[in-house]
Amino acid sequence: MTELLQTITGFDLWHLALPVVSARDHGIGRVEGSCEIVVLRLTAEGGAQGFGEASPWSVFTGTPEATYAALDRYIRPLVVGKRVADRAQIMEQASRAVAHCTEAKAALETALLDLSGHITAQPVWAFLGGKARNTIPLSCSIANPDFDADIALMQRLRDDNVGLIKLKTGFKDHAFDVMRLERIAQDFPEFNVRVDYNQGLEIEQAIPQVLDVAQFKPDFIEQPVRHHHYDMMAQLRGMMDIPLLADESVFGPEDMTRAAREGICDGVSIKIMKSGGLTRAQSVARIAAANGLMAYGGDMFEAGLAHLAGTHMIAATPEITLGCEFYQASYFLVEDILETPFHVENGQVIVPDAPGLGLRPDLSKLDHYAKQRSF
Numbered sequence: 139m140t141e142l143l144q145t146i147t148g149f150d151l152w153h154l155a156l157p158v159v160s161a162r163d164h165g166i167g168r169v170e171g172s173c174e175i176v177v178l179r180l181t182a183e184g185g186a187q188g189f190g191e192a193s194p195w196s197v198f199t200g201t202p203e204a205t206y207a208a209l210d211r212y213i214r215p216l217v218v219g220k221r222v223a224d225r226a227q228i229m230e231q232a233s234r235a236v237a238h239c240t241e242a243k244a245a246l247e248t249a250l251l252d253l254s255g256h257i258t259a260q261p262v263w264a265f266l267g268g269k270a271r272n273t274i275p276l277s278c279s280i281a282n283p284d285f286d287a288d289i290a291l292m293q294r295l296r297d298d299n300v301g302l303i304k305l306k307t308g309f310k311d312h313a314f315d316v317m318r319l320e321r322i323a324q325d326f327p328e329f330n331v332r333v334d335y336n337q338g339l340e341i342e343q344a345i346p347q348v349l350d351v352a353q354f355k356p357d358f359i360e361q362p363v364r365h366h367h368y369d370m371m372a373q374l375r376g377m378m379d380i381p382l383l384a385d386e387s388v389f390g391p392e393d394m395t396r397a398a399r400e401g402i403c404d405g406v407s408i409k410i411m412k413s414g415g416l417t418r419a420q421s422v423a424r425i426a427a428a429n430g431l432m433a434y435g436g437d438m439f440e441a442g443l444a445h446l447a448g449t450h451m452i453a454a455t456p457e458i459t460l461g462c463e464f465y466q467a468s469y470f471l472v473e474d475i476l477e478t479p480f481h482v483e484n485g486q487v488i489v490p491d492a493p494g495l496g497l498r499p500d501l502s503k504l505d506h507y508a509k510q511r512s513f
């Protein structure tokens with residue numbers, strides 16, 4: 139069947155724990171051992187299938203257990219029996235049925251779009267307004283508590299022609315941050331460097347430490363303080379000429395509207411896992427652009443399926459001009475879940491033109507890494 143009017147008949151879930159190659163420290167917490175994601179598979183009556191990924195992080199967006207329950211118990215009955223074409227209605231009902239759980243909604247919209255793409259033989263970006271770009275510059279984060287291991291990673295990134303790195307700061311102490319910035323400036327001058335505190339600074343530390351780091355002239359400094367400290371974000375922004383970006387302070391279009399009104403940032407990290415889907419992420423980008431703010435495509439601790447969803451979203455969103463951070467599948471996971479590798483070439487993510495998301499997960503890997511399944 140080729141039409142979108144067919145019914146959705148299957149709703150299957152996997153909760154996965156994917157091993158990672160190293161620890162990573164962010165201001166608000168550490169990831170170690172594995173990262174946990176939830177994969178959703180929708181099946182239509184004609185047999186076509188669509189996949190979506192939810193990539194929660196307990197200290198940032200929510201837990202994998204809550205994501206799984208939101209999909210399994212509360213969203214499943216809103217989806218099975220509906221027509222594939224009714225995507226907007228399904229998303230609206232899901233938003234009303236479950237508060238928060240934005241990663242679950244991102245997985246749902248991704249799977250609906252992938253399914254629509256496979257039924258109609260069109261890439262996901264075609265459903266999001268069409269394609270604005272063929273490649274997206276990749277940024278990789280430097281976040282290992284073992285800085286020697288990150289030096290080896292930066293050598294590998296340089297060999298791979300990745301031009302953007304983001305130094306994660308604020309998880310140990312200021313001297314460690316300054317030492318790493320000095321070392322990067324000296325040994326890796328070819329990188330464009332961004333700095334991200336992930337809310338790591340207390341209010342009383344923020345002004346002196348951020349102004350000190352600003353002297354290294356990074357491309358931008360991101361989210362030094364807790365997400366609700368809008369006043370401190372606005373104050374910091376007024377004290378330096380380095381752009382200040384918001385991440386944890388801005389989840390969806392509602393936060394973006396407030397952030398622009400209160401002048402807390404010069405730009406924003408846009409993530410489908412925060413906004414609750416691809417179309418809401420596009421709304422964040424448009425509100426940012428309308429207010430003269432810049433944007434890049436961030437991500438959570440994701441596997442390739444979520445990277446693909448973000449790639450299609452950014453491909454169709456010209457307002458997102460500062461690249462993306464879809465590095466985990468290539469540089470952080472021991473093994474990704476896709477059948478063929480997420481496509482990065484010369485430091486650029488390549489936007490797929492094949493139907494749906496363009497690549498599919500390997501079902502044997504989903505089963506291998508599953509902690510829980512529900513079919």
Ligand SMILES: [Mg+2]
Pocket residue numbers: 334336360361385386407436
């Ligand atoms: Mg961030």
